[in-house]
Amino acid sequence: MKASAKAYPIQGLIKYHGLRDEVLRLPYHDSISVATSPTESHTTIEFGGFGRDSGQLDNRELQGRELERVVTVVDEVRRRAGSDARFRMMSKNNFPSNVGLGSSASGFAALALASSEALGLCLTLEQVSMIARRGAGSATRSVTGGFSRWKAGHDDEESYSFQIASEEFEMGIVVALVPAFKYTESAHKAVLGSPFFHSRLAYIHGALAEMESAIRKRDIDRVGMLAERDSLILHGITMTGLDEMILWRPETVKVILEVRKMREEGIPAYFSIDTGATVYVNTHPSRTDEVEARIKSLGIETLKCGVGGCASVVREHLF
Numbered sequence: 001m002k003a004s005a006k007a008y009p010i011q012g013l014i015k016y017h018g019l020r021d022e023v024l025r026l027p028y029h030d031s032i033s034v035a036t037s038p039t040e041s042h043t044t045i046e047f048g049g050f051g052r053d054s055g056q057l058d059n060r061e062l063q064g065r066e067l068e069r070v071v072t073v074v075d076e077v078r079r080r081a082g083s084d085a086r087f088r089m090m091s092k093n094n095f096p097s098n099v100g101l102g103s104s105a106s107g108f109a110a111l112a113l114a115s116s117e118a119l120g121l122c123l124t125l126e127q128v129s130m131i132a133r134r135g136a137g138s139a140t141r142s143v144t145g146g147f148s149r150w151k152a153g154h155d156d157e158e159s160y161s162f163q164i165a166s167e168e169f170e171m172g173i174v175v176a177l178v179p180a181f182k183y184t185e186s187a188h189k190a191v192l193g194s195p196f197f198h199s200r201l202a203y204i205h206g207a208l209a210e211m212e213s214a215i216r217k218r219d220i221d222r223v224g225m226l227a228e229r230d231s232l233i234l235h236g237i238t239m240t241g242l243d244e245m246i247l248w249r250p251e252t253v254k255v256i257l258e259v260r261k262m263r264e265e266g267i268p269a270y271f272s273i274d275t276g277a278t279v280y281v282n283t284h285p286s287r288t289d290e291v292e293a294r295i296k297s298l299g300i301e302t303l304k305c306g307v308g309g310c311a312s313v314v315r316e317h318l319f
Contacts, residue, residue: 001046001047001048001085001118001119001120002044002045002046002047002118002317003044003045003114003115003117003118003313004042004043004044004045004114004313004314004315004316004317004318005042005043005109005110005111005113005114005117005311005312005313005314006040006041006042006043006110006311006312006314007040007041007043007105007106007107007109007110007113007139007142007143007145007310007311007312008035008036008037008039008040008041008106008142008145008308008309008311009035009036009039009040009041009095009101009102009103009105009106009142010033010034010035010036010102010105010106010138010141010142010148011033011034011036011102011173011227011272011274011280012031012032012033012102012138012227012230012234012272012274013032013033013034013147013211013223013226013227013230013272014030014031014032014204014207014208014211014226014227014230015031015033015230015231015234015274015275016028016029016030016031016137016138016150016152017188017191017197017200017234017237017238017275018188018191018192018197019137019188019189022188022189024133024134024156024159025133025134025136025137026152026153026155026156026159027137027150027152027159028152028201029152029201029204029205029208030149030150030151030152030204030208031138031141031149031150031152031208032141032147032148032149032150032164032208032211032212032215033138033141033142033147033148033150034146034147034148034171034173034307035141035142035145035146035148035167035307035308035309035310036101036102036173036175036280036305036306036307036308037167037305037306037307037308037309038094038305038306038308039093039094039095039101039106039303039305039308040093040094040095040106040308041091041092041093041103041106041107041109041110042091042092042093042094042110042314042316042318043089043090043091043092043107043110043111043114043318044089044090044091044114044317044318044319045074045087045088045089045090045111045114045115045118046087046088046089046118046319047083047085047086047087047118047119048085048086048087048088049085049086050086050087050088051086052086053067053070053071053074053086053087053089054067054087054088054089055067055070055087055088055089055090055091056089056090056091057091057092057093057097057107058091058092058093058097059092069108069135069136070089070111070135072134072135073108073111073112073115073131073132073134073135074087074089074111074115076131076134077112077115077116077119077121077131078119080116080119080121080131081119081120081121083119085119087115088319089111090318090319091107091110091111091318092318093106093107095303096177096179099177099178099179099180099276099277099278101175101177101276101278102138102142102274104135104136104138104139105136105138105139105141105142106139106142107135107136107139108132108134108135108136108139108142109128109129109132109139109140109142109143109311110311111132111135112128112129112131112132112135112139112143112311113128113132113143113311113312113313114313115131116128116131117313125143125144125161125310125311126144126160126161126162127160128143128311129141129143129144129150129160129161130156130157130159130160133159133160137150138150140159140160140161141161142311143161143310143311144161144162144163144310144311145163145166145167145308145309145310145311146163146164146165146166146167146169146307146308146309146310147163147164147165147166147169147215147307148161148162148163148164149161149162149164149208149212163310164212164215164216165215165216165218166309167306167307167308167309169215169218169307170285170306170307171220171223171282171283171284171285171306171307172282172283172284172285172286172287172288172291172304172306173280173281173282173283173288173304173305173306173307174280174281174283174288174291174292174295174302174303174304174305175278175279175280175281175302175303175304175305176251176255176278176279176280176281176295176298176300176301176302177278177300177301177302177303178249178251178252178255178276178277178278178279178300179277180247180249180276180277180278189242190238190241190242190243190245191237191238191241192241192242193240193241193242193243194236194237194238194240194241194242195240196233196236196237196240197237197241200233200234200237203233207226207229207230210222210226211223211226211227214226220268220282220283220284221268221270223270223282224268224269224270224272224282224283225270227270227272227280227282228270228271228272230272231271231272231273231274234273234275235247235248235273238275247275247276247277248273248277249277251277251298251300252273252277252278252279254298254300255271255279255281255295255298255300256271256279258294258295258298259271259279259281262291262294267283267287267290267291267294268283268284268287269281269282269283269287269291269294270282270283281295285306288304289304292304
């Protein structure tokens with residue numbers, strides 16, 4: 001009763017913000033993302049005669065709320081499998097956590113898949129995405145990978161992710177790493193206090209249709225422009241919510257301005273910012289090196305990424 005899985009983190013393209021059910025993590029609307037490779041979470045879980053449930057992340061023992069979120073996901077797997085076995089879990093990321101790179105998405109996606117495999121459940125990735133959602137909403141799309149859409153649904157069974165396009169649709173992604181601790185859960189709770197939130201609900205359905213169409217047409221420039229606009233709308237709501245959270249840092253703005261300067265010079269570059277300060281810069285695969293060099297010239301650390309696939313079971317165990 002032991003298994004391991006890997007999953008890629010995600011960049012929100014049409015992002016989700018706010019939860020109408022905080023226990024099941026049901027959102028107010030659909031969302032679309034792209035998985036980013038080679039950044040990944042690798043998770044191993046074993047069930048057996050352990051005295052208690054335990055977990056480690058990047059060699060750090062999980063406690064309190066962090067462990068509770070892990071148990072919430074595993075409890076759903078145990079319920080489906082009819083098991084009460086305790087577990088030991090270990091997870092490692094090959095990229096920094098808490099800088100807006102979606103580590104919770106890939107971590108819970110890998111956890112849900114590894115747990116299901118370890119307890120012998122035969123589930124589709126869409127079904128696994130429903131389980132992963134209990135740990136982090138974005139984990140639904142990390143399970144199905146590529147370019148995926150998370151259906152908000154009306155209840156637990158209707159809220160899952162499915163893939164729009166696979167990693168065969170290549171897009172260049174340069175990540176401008178801007179360290180700043182982010183409070184994603186707090187941001188989701190505060191969103192209803194923004195006077196612009198209901199305007200977003202009115203805008204979102206058209207934006208989702210436009211983004212899905214651009215992805216199916218393999219239109220990188222359109223995908224980039226739509227993600228950029230959605231980022232500005234998202235952070236406008238975050239800044240005007242109950243907590244008035246300003247998540248950007250001076251480096252964030254420097255990257256935004258450099259991206260716009262590149263576009264003025266004819267370089268296809270588009271910024272995208274999830275709930276944090278780190279910036280994704282989307283471009284054509286052939287222009288990735290050029291875009292990365294421009295971001296590095298600002299004195300900002302970068303990661304060069306492409307489109308990642310779906311979560312997968314692996315034979316390599318962490319313990």
